[in-house]
Amino acid sequence: MPQFEKIEYKPIPVSDLLLEMKNLSELMIDLAYSAALFNDKELAEDVMELESRIDTLAYLLDMEIMIAARDAKDAEMLIGVSTVAAAADKISDAAADIAAIVTRNIGIHPIVGEIFEKVEERLMKATVKEDSVIIGQRIDDLDLAARMGVDIIAIRRNKDWILDPDETERIFLGDILITRGAPIGIKEFKDIAEGRLTKLED
Amino acid sequence: MVEHKHEVFEEIVTRFVELKNTSELMIDLAYSSLMLNSKELAEEVQRLEEYMDKLHTDFELLALTSDFKKEEASGFLGLIRLGVATEKIADAAAEMAEVVLRGIEPHPVLKLAIREAEETVTQACVTEGSPLINKTLKEARVPEETGMWILAIKRGEKSLRPKPDTIIQLGDVLIASGYAEGADDLKKLASPAHQCQIE
Numbered sequence: 328m329p330q331f332e333k334i335e336y337k338p339i340p341v342s343d344l345l346l347e348m349k350n351l352s353e354l355m356i357d358l359a360y361s362a363a364l365f366n367d368k369e370l371a372e373d374v375m376e377l378e379s380r381i382d383t384l385a386y387l388l389d390m391e392i393m394i395a396a397r398d399a400k401d402a403e404m405l406i407g408v409s410t411v412a413a414a415a416d417k418i419s420d421a422a423a424d425i426a427a428i429v430t431r432n433i434g435i436h437p438i439v440g441e442i443f444e445k446v447e448e449r450l451m452k453a454t455v456k457e458d459s460v461i462i463g464q465r466i467d468d469l470d471l472a473a474r475m476g477v478d479i480i481a482i483r484r485n486k487d488w489i490l491d492p493d494e495t496e497r498i499f500l501g502d503i504l505i506t507r508g509a510p511i512g513i514k515e516f517k518d519i520a521e522g523r524l525t526k527l528e529d
Numbered sequence: 530m531v532e533h534k535h536e537v538f539e540e541i542v543t544r545f546v547e548l549k550n551t552s553e554l555m556i557d558l559a560y561s562s563l564m565l566n567s568k569e570l571a572e573e574v575q576r577l578e579e580y581m582d583k584l585h586t587d588f589e590l591l592a593l594t595s596d597f598k599k600e601e602a603s604g605f606l607g608l609i610r611l612g613v614a615t616e617k618i619a620d621a622a623a624e625m626a627e628v629v630l631r632g633i634e635p636h637p638v639l640k641l642a643i644r645e646a647e648e649t650v651t652q653a654c655v656t657e658g659s660p661l662i663n664k665t666l667k668e669a670r671v672p673e674e675t676g677m678w679i680l681a682i683k684r685g686e687k688s689l690r691p692k693p694d695t696i697i698q699l700g701d702v703l704i705a706s707g708y709a710e711g712a713d714d715l716k717k718l719a720s721p722a723h724q725c726q727i728e
Contacts, residue, residue: 345642353556353648356618360549363611404636407628411563411639414621418556421617428607435611436604438535442542449550472708476676478647509672509707 334386341395341408344388348415351381354491355422357450357480357507363425364440365452370481370488371429377490378423385416448510451517455502458522467494474527475512481505537595541608544588548615551581555622557680557706561650562629564643565704569688570681574626581619588612651677651712653719655701661719667693671703675718676711680704 355377362371392409396402428435444452455462461469471477482489482496483503489496498504504520506513518524555577562570589612597605628635643650655661661669672678682689683702689695697703705715 342638342641342645345638346645349560349642349646350648356553359614363607403633407563407631407633408636408638410628411625414559414625417621417624418618421614421621424617425611425614428610433603433607433610435607436538436601438538439542439545439604439608442539443546446539446542446546447549448546449553470710472676473710473714474676476672476678476707476711478708509676509678511673512676 334383336390337387339387339391341388341391344384344391345408345412345415348381348384348388348412348419351377351384352415352418352422354480355381355419356425358490358505359422359425361450361452361481361505362429363435364443364447364450366429366434366437366440368429369486370483371426373488373490374422374426375430378419378426381416381419385412388412449507449513451506451513453504453506453517453520455498455500455504455520456522457500458525459498459500459520460522460525460527461498461520462500464498465494466492466496466498469498469527471506471508471512471516475515476509477506477512477516478508479504479506537591541588541591541595544584544591545608545611545615548581548584548588548612551577551584552615552618552622554680555581555619556625557648557650557678559622559625560643561680561704561706562626563635563639564650565652566629566635567688568629569683570704571626571629573681573688573690574622575630578619578623581616585612585616647708648706649709649712650680650704650706651715652683652702652704653716655697655699655703656720656722657699658722659699659719660721661697662699664697665693666691666695666697669697671705671715671718672707675705675707675714677705677707677715680706 355374358370359374362374389409392405396405466479471479479492482492484499506516515524519527555574558570558574561567562574589609592605592608666679679691681704682691682695683704684698703719
């Protein structure tokens with residue numbers, strides 16, 4: 328049985344809660360697909376933990392919305408906010424369903440992962456190899472979002488996953504990186520991470 | 530025999546990727562429709578939802594008829610569940626778009642949150658002097674140049690779903706999603722001479 332705790336009201340702006348729910352739910356989908364297709368149990372368990380974080384956020388948001396509605400007009404507009412939050416929550420539930428394929432040992436046919444890596448264009452796994460120019464660099468110095476429309480969403484290091492790494496995080500030899508973004512950008516980034524391409528273009 | 534099997538898998542995975550991409554496009558379009566209070570974009574989400582239903586059924590039928598062995602059943606169950614998850618994501622996107630279709634102006638807080646998010650939605654109008662004018666989307670290389678992905682093009686009253694051979698015209702409004710860093714690059718590319726006001 329899952330454990331449920333009382334969630335105390337905290338005065339957090341609705342926009343902050345929504346923003347975090349949007350960011351987290353989208354991150355979770357990408358992490359969940361990665362966990363399923365690369366058959367990674369730890370990553371799948373991390374997705375499950377994020378799911379409970381989203382539940383807490385949704386709960387807090389509901390309370391804020393209830394407090395904010397003073398009249399019928401407020402209620403009409405706020406119901407939209409609550410619908411969007413519920414949808415973000417549903418997206419995170421879907422991510423948890425995907426992760427559960429791994430945590431419950433159902434698995435996905437191994438050939439699928441192999442083909443998926445070839446045809447999927449928005450998610451990519453890369454291992455940082457010896458000749459890579461990104462070793463020792465900070466994520467913000469790489470400026471990947473502006474340069475190639477790419478974002479590092481997780482790093483596997485010393486058997487642990489670092490999810491949504493900080494901008495100040497450095498890249499080490501042997502890191503496994505999961506990236507998402509523009510199709511051409513992630514291909515280019517994989518070549519850079521694996522040392523086949525030695526120049527970061529502007 | 531082994532070769533044949535691989536082909537079947539390739540077909541299944543290709544369809545799954547189509548499901549996955551469509552469901553993610555729907556989320557982007559749904560957030561865009563909320564941010565811009567655009568009924569056309571919200572309707573596009575609803576159309577894609579119908580398309581998803583068909584796609585999902587085809588995918589399930591293909592997986593179920595692919596003649597797998599008993600020991601492969603679990604792996605196929607995993608695939609089926611992946612498909613169900615994409616459908617759930619598409620449903621969530623359709624629910625968001627419904628907010629716009631009900632005709633109540635989305636609460637300002639929604640706009641704020643979508644604009645501030647890591648992956649944001651932006652619009653840029655194509656003004657005089659832009660190198661994009663009269664180029665096809667394929668030639669314009671917007672994702673390569675800016676990291677932004679064009680979701681829709683507003684031309685007059687109409688809203689088009691972009692294809693590689695769609696030609697960008699003066700006066701078009703490009704609706705795009707991507708990391709916030711790319712939004713300014715897109716605006717510079719589309720309106721180099723002066724910023725235009727679209728709200």
